[in-house]
Amino acid sequence: MSLILSEEYLKEALVDARRVKKYFPIYGGVFKRRIGEVKAVDGVNVAIIKGETLAVVGESGCGKTTLAKTIIRLLTPTDGNIFFNVPYDIRKEIEELLSTNKNNQRLDSLRQEYDLATFKGRKLKMLRRHMQIVYQDPSTSLNPRMLVKNIIAEPMEIHNIAKGLKAEEKVLELLRRVGMDETHLYRYPHELSGGQRQRVAIARALSTNPDFLVLDEPTSAVDVSVRAQLLNLLKKLQKEMNLTYMFITHDLNVVDYIANRVMVMYLGNVMEAGNKDLLFNKPTHPYTEALLSAIPVADPFIKRKRIILHGDVPSPIDPPKGCVFASRCPIVKEKCFTEKPPLIEMRKGQYAACWFPIS
Numbered sequence: 333m334s335l336i337l338s339e340e341y342l343k344e345a346l347v348d349a350r351r352v353k354k355y356f357p358i359y360g361g362v363f364k365r366r367i368g369e370v371k372a373v374d375g376v377n378v379a380i381i382k383g384e385t386l387a388v389v390g391e392s393g394c395g396k397t398t399l400a401k402t403i404i405r406l407l408t409p410t411d412g413n414i415f416f417n418v419p420y421d422i423r424k425e426i427e428e429l430l431s432t433n434k435n436n437q438r439l440d441s442l443r444q445e446y447d448l449a450t451f452k453g454r455k456l457k458m459l460r461r462h463m464q465i466v467y468q469d470p471s472t473s474l475n476p477r478m479l480v481k482n483i484i485a486e487p488m489e490i491h492n493i494a495k496g497l498k499a500e501e502k503v504l505e506l507l508r509r510v511g512m513d514e515t516h517l518y519r520y521p522h523e524l525s526g527g528q529r530q531r532v533a534i535a536r537a538l539s540t541n542p543d544f545l546v547l548d549e550p551t552s553a554v555d556v557s558v559r560a561q562l563l564n565l566l567k568k569l570q571k572e573m574n575l576t577y578m579f580i581t582h583d584l585n586v587v588d589y590i591a592n593r594v595m596v597m598y599l600g601n602v603m604e605a606g607n608k609d610l611l612f613n614k615p616t617h618p619y620t621e622a623l624l625s626a627i628p629v630a631d632p633f634i635k636r637k638r639i640i641l642h643g644d645v646p647s648p649i650d651p652p653k654g655c656v657f658a659s660r661c662p663i664v665k666e667k668c669f670t671e672k673p674p675l676i677e678m679r680k681g682q683y684a685a686c687w688f689p690i691s
């Protein structure tokens with residue numbers, strides 16, 4: 333599978349994950365034998381430039397969370413290479429060595445040193461402080477028996493960043509950064525509003541001074557006005573702390589507000605990716621077009637045809653052979669059922685996997 337992004341772009345990438353696969357085994361029968369696997373992520377390339385926000389969208393179950401967790405190595409990939417803040421020359425050398433397909437000592441040692449897919453133990457722990465995740469629902473992701481102050485301080489202690497008085501100062505500074513103050517230090521999560529809980533979750537994620545943050549639907553459990561406040565906060569923090577975001581969401585209005593680039597997933601595969609404005613105004617993949625057609629338009633004089641997709645998403649246990657979207661595609665043709673379309677550049681900075689793209 334070719335690397336889809338231009339060299340120019342890859343050079344700047346802080347996160348560069350290649351051909352990532354994550355399959356979950358399924359066990360069954362009386363002997364609990366392995367009878368198959370869920371292909372949650374099935375060969376995805378993703379690169380994110382320092383300081384930008386990549387939004388990842390797609391229907392429930394398409395593999396967004398699994399992809400994010402694999403990139404930050406909360407999950408072990410089944411296959412692929414994952415690079416974080418690795419000089420471009422090194423990534424290029426690894427790619428060249430991989431393409432020669434030989435057992436190669438140099439390749440092994442480079443991968444041991446730079447490819448997160450090979451990391452274990454202490455190396456993995458050291459990596460964790462640079463990559464953090466904020467989940468959708470802070471009422472389950474925050475420990476209900478811990479005080480706010482300890483929730484935020486815990487990662488600093490785990491990573492030996494600060495202890496005692498120094499940690500307390502840092503906690504207060506983080507709380508202020510996320511728009512809270514010392515009156516919240518000695519409260520439990522249930523004594524906070526949903527929005528405040530999410531602010532605490534953000535402060536906790538920031539406590540290790542990470543460079544990269546995965547935001548997994550961070551605003552979907554709060555109402556519209558709190559959502560706007562949280563999005564503004566995230567934008568402000570990104571600027572102040574030079575953060576790079578991978579933002580998972582169902583809400584295309586949120587994407588429009590926060591993202592520079594968008595990646596559209598379907599059944600563990602990338603359907604389309606690229607610059608947000610381009611992709612929103614001129615989608616080339618019929619799946620993207622269908623997703624976009626569902627955004628409500630405020631202006632009653634603008635009529636947009638809503639594209640309704642029929643049928644269900646196929647099972648990731650036995651995904652279709654050709655294009656994974658073929659069974660629901662409104663413009664499907666014969667070839668789509670038999671051959672899988674590669675992800676190729678349709679316009680500058682816009683990539684799609686489709687045999688018959690919309691022009």
Ligand SMILES: Nc1ncnc2c1ncn2[C@@H]1O[C@H](COP(=O)(O)OP(=O)(O)OP(=O)(O)O)[C@@H](O)[C@H]1O
Pocket residue numbers: 356357370371372390391392393394395396397398399648
């Ligand atoms: N630990 C697991 N074991 C087995 N299958 C899993 C596991 N985690 C996820 N899956 C499966 O992998 C697929 C992708 O799940 P994932 O949670 O990544 O989707 P998602 O796009 O984040 O969905 P949502 O929008 O609902 O959060 C689903 O079919 C899911 O059932």
Ligand SMILES: [Mg+2]
Pocket residue numbers: 396397398548
């Ligand atoms: Mg998810």
